[in-house]
Amino acid sequence: MTARLIASACLHKTGRQVFRQSLCTQLYTNSRSSLSRFCDAAPIKVFATQLSRRSLITVACKASRRSLPQKPITNGWLSIMRRGYRTEQMANYRSQQFAKRFYAIGYLSAFVGGALVFCYIRFYERDELMGLNRPVKQPQGGFQMFTDPNMYGNEARLFRGKGYWLPEYLFTSGNVTKLEQFVCTEDDVLVASFPKSGSTWVQEVVYLLKNNLDEKKARKQNMEDRFPQLEYTIPGLAALEAEKGPRLLKTHLPYEMLPQNVQTEGKTKVIYIMRNPKDVCVSSYFYSRMHLFLNYQSDLAHYCSSFLSGRVNFGPWWDHMKSYWEHRYDPNILVITYEDMLQDPSKTIQSIASFLGKDLSTKQVARIAKYCSFDEMKKNPASNYSWWDKLGIRLPEEAEFLRSGKVGEWIEHLSNEQSAYIDKLCQMYLTPAGIEPQFEMGGKKDEKKEAKK
Incomplete structure (x- = not known):
């Protein structure tokens, strides 16, 4: 089924998305040997004769940028795909990405908070200049508010x-x-x-x-x-x-x-x-x-x-x-x-x-x-x-x-x-x-x- 989808992707531009999803699934779940057998499959030999196995893997990685993290912490994507997917590396990647987002949100919150404080001080100074912060004595000549x-x-x-x-x-x-x-x-x-x-x-x-x-x-x-x-x-x-x-x-x-x-x-x-x-x-x-x-x-x-x-x-x-x-x-x-x-x-x-x-x-x-x-x-x-x-x-x-x-x-x-x-x-x-x-x-x-x- 997977080989048939890959072959259709080579012939039709509209099949690229199906090609990406099926190929990435195989690259995630199979080891180096299974990946080699997958690339030697009969229906894909026509496509493999023009592209080496390494270039095929590179094309697959570029096509799946939106599906997989782009840059792992220690190794490139090519080495991970050759050795197979490792859970501990992805966990390490996710934790560091979470830390980056956490600090980014913290910096953004500090910036917005500082801007609000600055605006409050400026508006307060303006109101003070115009006399709008000074309390008005109610009895002043019998005036009502x-x-x-x-x-x-x-x-x-x-x-x-x-x-x-x-x-x-x-x-x-x-x-x-x-x-x-x-x-x-x-x-x-x-x-x-x-x-x-x-x-x-x-x-x-x-x-x-x-x-x-x-x-x-x-x-x-x-x-x-x-x-x-x-x-x-x-x-x-x-x-x-x-x-x-x-x-x-x-x-x-x-x-x-x-x-x-x-x-x-x-x-x-x-x-x-x-x-x-x-x-x-x-x-x-x-x-x-x-x-x-x-x-x-x-x-x-x-x-x-x-x-x-x-x-x-x-x-x-x-x-x-x-x-x-x-x-x-x-x-x-x-x-x-x-x-x-x-x-x-x-x-x-x-x-x-x-x-x-x-x-x-x-x-x-x-x-x-x-x-x-x-x-x-x-x-x-x-x-x-x-x-x-x-x-x-x-x-x-x-x-x-x-x-x-x-x-x-x-x-x-x-x-x-x-x-x-x-x-x-x-x-x-x-x-x-x-x-x-x-x-x-x-x-x-x-x-x-x-x-x-």
């Missing part, structure tokens, strides 16, 4: 006080109390908004107006360096206080939490941007998924429920909007809307320039409008927050910082029930204050387009 179960970043915990839900870093850094004593000058400009309401667009406009439309200078520094956030831990209040000259500052704080001299003296210019809450909800959802420090893991429906309850950073949004809207007639407060910026950017730029005491020609207004258009800013590395990718702040698989910029995008994402609930909240809180959000370009529309039904 809330943790969003769908957020897994370092800013998942919110603290409620003075009627607002505020991010954790305000407390770990102590800025929540230090901000009251921070002094803003009459040369400073504050750009304020609820998160994801269009503050980046206004920041770029204000920077050009305050720097004589110097576009080259604007491209040399990213937006966070040109327009630091007042309440954030980087660069921090101490660094902002030491900065000389007119300061351009961004903030998401409600009006009640601005520095005291801004509220009482009324000399610092404050520009507030409002955006319809439906688009804010959608934009905030994608931003929360994109930002590493938020790392929102659930779907839009869950986020919308948190947004509608006001349990998001600097929420509730209706109180945030009303806090500035009530001061819209103050000489140092300018309130503009995101929808007006997109519908008539030249008019909005002109109003901002007049508020800052700048006279612009028609060409200058058109120049600013072109430079600050959404498409241009999305391509501009100084304003599109692409440096977050290098810092590891933005999750690359999620949306970009400047994502859509459209008015009425909520139609594609929110359900009829969610849209109706936001309308109800607007009627309860915004309409009595005189605020009428514009949910689509061209005017307010409360119902979603019929094509989606």
